[in-house]
Amino acid sequence: MLALCLARMERDATAGPRDRGGSPAAWPERDAAHLLVSGRQMQELEAQLFETGLPVAALMEKAALAMVRTLLALGREPAAGNGVDFGRGVLVLAGPGHNGGDGLVVARELAQAGIATRIWAPFQRRKPLCEDHWRHASWLGLPQLKQPPDPADPALWVDALFGVGQQRPLPEALQELFARRHRCRPGRVVALDVPSGLCSDRGTPLGDSACRAALTLTIGLCKRGLIQDPALAWVGRLERIDLGLPARLLASLPADTPLALSGEDIGAGPGPHPPAAASKYERGRLMVIAGSERYRGAAALALRGALASGCGSLRACLPRALCESLWLGMPEVVPEIALSGAADGSLQLEPLLPLLDDAGAWAGRLDALLIGPGIGPAPAAGAAASEGIWQALRRWPQLLVLDADGLNRLAARGEAAAWLSGRHGPTWLTPHPAEFGRLFPELRGAEPLEAAATAAGSSGAAILLKGARSVVAAPDGRRWQLRHASGAVARAGLGDVLAGFSAGIGAQMETADAAHLAWAALSHAEAGRHCAAAAGETTASAVAGALARQTRPKH
Numbered sequence: 001m002l003a004l005c006l007a008r009m010e011r012d013a014t015a016g017p018r019d020r021g022g023s024p025a026a027w028p029e030r031d032a033a034h035l036l037v038s039g040r041q042m043q044e045l046e047a048q049l050f051e052t053g054l055p056v057a058a059l060m061e062k063a064a065l066a067m068v069r070t071l072l073a074l075g076r077e078p079a080a081g082n083g084v085d086f087g088r089g090v091l092v093l094a095g096p097g098h099n100g101g102d103g104l105v106v107a108r109e110l111a112q113a114g115i116a117t118r119i120w121a122p123f124q125r126r127k128p129l130c131e132d133h134w135r136h137a138s139w140l141g142l143p144q145l146k147q148p149p150d151p152a153d154p155a156l157w158v159d160a161l162f163g164v165g166q167q168r169p170l171p172e173a174l175q176e177l178f179a180r181r182h183r184c185r186p187g188r189v190v191a192l193d194v195p196s197g198l199c200s201d202r203g204t205p206l207g208d209s210a211c212r213a214a215l216t217l218t219i220g221l222c223k224r225g226l227i228q229d230p231a232l233a234w235v236g237r238l239e240r241i242d243l244g245l246p247a248r249l250l251a252s253l254p255a256d257t258p259l260a261l262s263g264e265d266i267g268a269g270p271g272p273h274p275p276a277a278a279s280k281y282e283r284g285r286l287m288v289i290a291g292s293e294r295y296r297g298a299a300a301l302a303l304r305g306a307l308a309s310g311c312g313s314l315r316a317c318l319p320r321a322l323c324e325s326l327w328l329g330m331p332e333v334v335p336e337i338a339l340s341g342a343a344d345g346s347l348q349l350e351p352l353l354p355l356l357d358d359a360g361a362w363a364g365r366l367d368a369l370l371i372g373p374g375i376g377p378a379p380a381a382g383a384a385a386s387e388g389i390w391q392a393l394r395r396w397p398q399l400l401v402l403d404a405d406g407l408n409r410l411a412a413r414g415e416a417a418a419w420l421s422g423r424h425g426p427t428w429l430t431p432h433p434a435e436f437g438r439l440f441p442e443l444r445g446a447e448p449l450e451a452a453a454t455a456a457g458s459s460g461a462a463i464l465l466k467g468a469r470s471v472v473a474a475p476d477g478r479r480w481q482l483r484h485a486s487g488a489v490a491r492a493g494l495g496d497v498l499a500g501f502s503a504g505i506g507a508q509m510e511t512a513d514a515a516h517l518a519w520a521a522l523s524h525a526e527a528g529r530h531c532a533a534a535a536g537e538t539t540a541s542a543v544a545g546a547l548a549r550q551t552r553p554k555h
Helices: 002-011 039-051 056-076 098-112 128-140 172-184 229-235 296-309 320-329 350-356 383-395 405-413 416-421 433-439 448-459 494-507 514-534 540-550
Strands: 090-094 117-120 156-160 189-192 215-219 237-241 259-261 285-289 313-319 334-339 368-371 399-402 427-429 462-465 471-473 479-482
Touching (some): 039 056, 056 098, 056 215, 098 128, 285 296, 296 313, 296 320, 296 540, 313 320, 320 334, 399 494, 405 416, 427 494, 433 448, 433 462, 448 462, 462 514, 471 514, 494 540, 514 540
Parallel strands (some): 259 479, 285 313, 313 334, 399 427
C-alpha cells in the first residue's frame, strides 16, 4: 500500500503557485473600532487630549450625550432583551469622579427627554466637575435619594459609580446592594464605561463581587477586560461609545496593542482568493492525520472543516476502519495511508516517517499538515520510533498545525517551546486552556492575551488559545481577540472542525501568517453564532456546513 501511496503522490505533484488573499499585516485597521486597551492606556490617551487644550468638561459632555443617544435608541428597539426599558423610570447611581459626572449628565438628559429620573450619590465628597453637575441637577429639581435604594426598585438602574481604572474593591455595602439587585431584578442595570467593581484589564471582580450589568456602554476604546471570558457574567451586552478620537492619538499606542475582531471584519480579511484559473493543486494541498479507533468522529469532523475551507486537494491518514468507509461519506478526500492503533487504541504514526523524511514522498508536495484531532495520547511503547516522527516534523518545511492530542503528545515529550523554536517551517497551535497549560506550564492560569503572546514569542509558533472569546497571538507580538461569544456553540466536535478549517485556510496561503489563523478562528466563531441565531442548530456538523456556505466564492 505504501508503494501505491508513493506512486499516487508522484502523479499528483504540481508546481503552480497558490494565491493567497489579502495582506495579513493590514488586517484589521488599527482604529477605534478594533483597538483593545488597558484602563491605564485609556486614561493616558485622555490625558494627551487634555494637554492639547480640550477641556475635561467638553469630553465628559460629548461622551455622556453619546451614551444618552445610544440608550434612547436601544429603548426604542422592540423587546430584545437589551436591558433598556424606561417604562418604570430610571435611577442613576452617581459616583464621586468623572464616571459619576457622566452619569449626572445622562440623568439630566433623560429627564429632559421626559423620562422619570432619580439620582443617588452614596459619596458626599465629589471631584469639582462632578460637583458642578450635581449642583445643576439639584437646581433642575431631579429627585435625589437620601437612603440606599431598594434592590427591588422596578426602575432601570444606571451604574455610574466608578469607571475605568478602578483599583480597589467596591465597599461591602455596595457589593451587597448589587448582589441583591441581581437577585431581585436581574437584567435591570446598565453600566457606564465599566461595571463598578470590575477590573477593566482582567474582567474579574476586584473584590468578592461587582455590578452585574445587562448592558455596558464603554467609552472611546474597548477596555480589554470587558471581552475576557470571566467578564461575560458581569458586562452583558457590550456597546462601544465612539468619541471620534484623532487617528494621530491612536497611532501613539504600542504596535502590539491587541485588536478585537467581529463578524464585520471577515469580508475585508486575509482569506483565500484563488485565481479563477487555478487548478486544485494551486488551491492548497492539505494532509490530515486524525482519528483513532476510539475517536473516529474527530477525524470526520476535522475533514469536514478542511473541506469547508475550500482547499483544493485534501488527503488523509486515518485509522483503517475509517479509510475503508471514507468514500461513502466524503468521496472528495483521498485516503493516503490506513494507520493501525496501539494496544490502548491510540493512532500509531511511525509508518509516516518515510514520507516525512527530507527526501520522502511528501517533500514539496504538500502545503500543510494537520496532526492531532482524536489520535489519542502517545502509545506507551515505541518511544524511540515516536521520537523519529518528532524529529522529522521539526524539519518539515511547510505549515504544521497541531491540535488536540497532537498538542498533548508534544507536551508529553517535554520542552515544547524549545522543540517549536527549532521548527524549519511555520507552526500553528490550537490549544484549549488545559492543553495550553500542558505545553507551557509556566504560563498556566495567566491572563489569555498575555499568556498567548508570551508563548508565541518564546516558541515562534502562532497560537490560537481557544475560549468563549478566543485569542490569537503571533510570534512578532501581534494579537487578536474575538469580540463576541455565544454559549450555544460550546459543543463537542467544534474544535475538530476549527482545526481542519484553519489548516485548510493555511494550506492556501503562500506564507501562513498568524493573521490567517485569526481570520479562520473568526470565521468559525461567526458561523457558529449564525447557526445559533438562525436555526438554533449548533452541532459541529451544522457549523461545518455554515462555514462552507460562508467561505463559498461570491460571484
